[in-house]
Amino acid sequence: MRHFRLLAALCAAITVFTAAPARAALNVVTTVPDLAALTKAVGGEHVQVQALALSSQDPHFVDAKPNLALALNRADLLISIGLDLEIGWLPTLQVGARNPKIQVGGTGFLNASQFPRILEIPPGKVDRSQGDVHPGGNPHYLYDPRQALAVAKGITDRLVQLDAKNADAYRANLAKFTTELEQARAGWEKRLAGLKGAPVIAYHRTTAYLADWLGFETIAFLEPKPGIPPNPAHVAGVLAQGRQRKARMLLVESYYPDTTAKLVASKIPAPLVTIHGGTDFRAGETYIQHINEMVERMEKALAGQGS
């Protein structure tokens, strides 16, 4: 009898768990949490959103865990950053998901890199002697809220296409998000006006869009080439350059090791700014809050304080 109860409980649990995720009209899975936050902003209550990578995680190197394939199996829409950012792990998950909707070319697959203005597209032939370069251009476009807005518009269009019934809600959400983001952006630009033309050092080649937006100049990277960890000779060179050009700050993503960055920052000296790699979507953070936090840290650094 005890066994029977246990089994009954198990069955009930299984039923409850499998039945639960069916409320929202669309089940959306995004590769990185920034995309999840944008999708939630325009999708609102009509979408259920999940990100495959965590904001603390380097999006180049995500493990293709089978539970992620399970999430894709049940997804109506998969949104990726594209430009080969997820090339090392997403294809495995897509094939393993057994969901024709979210395969490349399906109505449920959206490569977000078609919406923003892509920077750093290599002019000629590339090979890997240049490090881990992205032949299609720099994929870190969501650090620039203007590009993020373009992506949000693209996501809205796809949501409308997949779920025409709630089209008005999606469009209204987008209008609201646009107003909020544009308002916030004006404030951010004012607060960081001092960055225009300022020399800045970064760890990885992630700052192209940030520099394009805020007008600072990235004079050097701690990585000698994208994806190649810093070596003493290169770091010494960066330090000399930083001193000579009087670098205003050193930017490093939270998912990179920061010992070298700390050392260089203290020797220049310049404040070290740790940028969160993405929105902490799981904790309920919004995209605007994420960028706001980044702006705060850079503002502090402009005033001479590290964070």
Place this chain on the structure above:
Amino acid sequence: MSTVSRRPHGALIFVTSIVTLLSSSALAQEADAGTPDAGAAPEAPAELSPEELEEIQKALGSDAQEAQQNAPAGTASAPQSSPGGSGLSLPGIGNTSGTNFLDLSFILDVAAAGFSSKEPLQGGAHDPTRNGFNLQQLELSIGSVVDPYFRFDSNIVFSQFGVEIEEAYGTTLALPYNLQVRAGQFLTRFGRINPTHPHAWDFVDQPFAASRIFGGEGNRGLGTELSWLTPLPWYVELIGSLTDASGEATARSFLGSSGDRVLSPLDLQALGAVKQFFPLTDDLSLMWGLSAATGPNPTGYRNRTDIFGTDIYLRYRPITDGGNPTLITFTAEGYYRRRQVPDDVLTDFNTYAQAAWRFDQRWATALRYELGTPARGENGAEVTDPLDPDWTEDRQRISANVTFWPTEFSRLRLQGATDRVGWRESPDYSVFLALELVTGAHGAHAF
């Protein structure tokens, strides 16, 4: 579930509830397709009446007929030009125009090796086997999506004196009910190490269990595989496959090189496996597999070999702690083999357990222990194994290594091992220095 009688049998309830679950989820799928929510999905929206659907079907039918009449007589001359492609364009990296029809990459594995023994017991086809320089393999891997329904993958291996089709198979992309079929020549999904290639290994050589049981190339063959991702809330995948049971290097516990003719489905190798995955936390995950394979062996009429295996893979990677490059994995696999031979049933046990620790973005170290017992007869006594007549005692091997990755595309590995071969007078020692280079399309890694 309320309809079940009052004194139900536990197993019956479970089965009933599973069936209910499945049918309800299938129903839910159908219902989904019917609602306008599904929007752009290929299924018809609910607003269409049955008559309209019938009209659509009729129109499609006559279109198809017409297309058939217009088609050329021979099937051989089907598509004359590839869509969007003009002439021969070599794919690969740097091609950003979106016309990437083929992902092509080469993987080179070479090693310098030193053995204390004159005849080292290295069973794997990609293992270093002799003093001096060894070409472990040059693997050409080609993969691509064929059409909306199939994906194609192949691994062609060049050795110093020949070329071999290691794998070449198609995978379905759009079967309903979470089903997936692979067909062609492929490594079966028995256990954890068998379906993988040297690029994914934590050691220079493969565990001797694999070469002792399946052969130097691992268990693979021509055949077909059906797998099902169950609708349970955690990851449970069921796999069944039917493959060719011959080949000295791929199915030595089965027909091996005897070349017996296939007269009935019983002359093929059948495999069943269950894979389960548990994301214990964001940082720690566990994969657990159970596998069983059965097939004929050549020692007598209707004599069979059964192999049972279980494998666990524990992976710790603190992704919640940004900037921490640590990766610790633990893998263990056990194989129990049972072979019918004239007047006896032979059983033996093989296992390996390994731990790997990446302590820096570029550096890792790993340790492995292996054990293989001699074959025992039905009465428990050790008997002469027809496949490995020397194997009369336990064999144990301990290997340790250090790996350095300049980038994710190159790898240097220094490995030392001691092989405690029970039937030899003294232990064997070996040392390898291996280099791997990966060039071409960026492959996607399986978990």
